[in-house]
Amino acid sequence: MQLASQQLESKDVKVQLLLAGGYEYTVYLKSDAPLLHSLLTTVVARAYNKEAAEHNLFQIPIDAGHSALCFSSDRLVGVVTEPPVWIQQIEEVKPPSLDILNSHYIQIENFLPPQEYEQLINYVLDKESDFVATSTSTKDQDYRRSMVLYSFPEFTELIVKRIQEIMGDVISKLGLPSFVISQIECQLTAHNDGNYYKMHNDNGSPETATRELTYVYYFNKQPKAFSGGELIIYDSKIENNFYVNAESYKKLEPLNNSIVFFISRYMHEVLPVICPSKAFADSRFTINGWVRR
Numbered sequence: 001m002q003l004a005s006q007q008l009e010s011k012d013v014k015v016q017l018l019l020a021g022g023y024e025y026t027v028y029l030k031s032d033a034p035l036l037h038s039l040l041t042t043v044v045a046r047a048y049n050k051e052a053a054e055h056n057l058f059q060i061p062i063d064a065g066h067s068a069l070c071f072s073s074d075r076l077v078g079v080v081t082e083p084p085v086w087i088q089q090i091e092e093v094k095p096p097s098l099d100i101l102n103s104h105y106i107q108i109e110n111f112l113p114p115q116e117y118e119q120l121i122n123y124v125l126d127k128e129s130d131f132v133a134t135s136t137s138t139k140d141q142d143y144r145r146s147m148v149l150y151s152f153p154e155f156t157e158l159i160v161k162r163i164q165e166i167m168g169d170v171i172s173k174l175g176l177p178s179f180v181i182s183q184i185e186c187q188l189t190a191h192n193d194g195n196y197y198k199m200h201n202d203n204g205s206p207e208t209a210t211r212e213l214t215y216v217y218y219f220n221k222q223p224k225a226f227s228g229g230e231l232i233i234y235d236s237k238i239e240n241n242f243y244v245n246a247e248s249y250k251k252l253e254p255l256n257n258s259i260v261f262f263i264s265r266y267m268h269e270v271l272p273v274i275c276p277s278k279a280f281a282d283s284r285f286t287i288n289g290w291v292r293r
């Protein structure tokens with residue numbers, strides 16, 4: 001912070017000092033006196049919470065030099081000047097925070113035993129006609145393209161149980177404080193040719209605010225018949241007290257029979273899938289959802 005008293009020429013200024021405890025003293029100072037500058041600087045520094053750790057001592061001659069007024073700078077509450085001495089405050093320009101908060105995730109391969117994985121693939125291929133087009137809370141048509149199956153009770157219980165078993169480990173590996181799980185949500189998605197999900201987070205509305213962790217279990221028929229569909233998890237930065245995405249990110253392959261966990265507030269997106277056959281069976285499948293506190 002810089003401070004400049006805007007006085008063109010040196011002249012006498014009547015300075016009323018307002019001290020803690022309701023004390024007031026009047027002194028006369030030259031407008032360019034270092035002491036006046038110092039008094040004003042003290043008041044301004046307090047306004048910006050920038051008081052030096054050590055206070056300085058003011059010693060001001062009064063009564064034509066017969067007496068001295070002494071006080072510590074932390075006792076000075078305000079200054080009344082006549083004529084006015086306007087203080088030009090030049091705030092330090094704070095550059096935007098450049099601190100990038102690295103996003104963390106966990107990817108576990110071979111999540112389901114081969115037999116359960118086979119059953120799941122067969123189950124999904126059987127359920128093709130029950131899949132519906134996905135939507136987003138904003139109903140923006142272009143934000144998300146994929147198909148979803150909301151009810152698959154045969155596998156929900158199995159997945160939820162497996163997630164519960166490893167939750168303690170996941171939470172500690174992600175460095176999160178432990179929390180009591182109230183619910184684990186589940187959906188089953190299929191991304192086919194040209195499908196995607198643009199950048200979003202998973203807990204940005206009142207209904208989703210208690211989502212702590214996002215998980216995505218990836219599976220596909222083998223050999224894999226699509227490309228793309230990577231999951232992008234953005235790093236974060238804090239802007240105006242809000243978490244926003246940084247430019248940097250992690251790019252994750254949707255690895256067959258693997259599961260990924262990350263914090264639901266991270267911004268993330270699904271890159272477009274290229275599936276030349278356009279066959280449902282060749283889709284990028286997920287069982288994904290959220291762990292709520």
Ligand SMILES: O=C(O)CCC(=O)C(=O)O
Nearest residue numbers: 197202216231270286288
């Ligand atoms: O499919 C994925 O990789 C992520 C899906 C996702 O972000 C979501 O459903 O909220």
Ligand SMILES: [Fe+2]
Nearest residue numbers: 201202214268
């Ligand atoms: Fe998401």
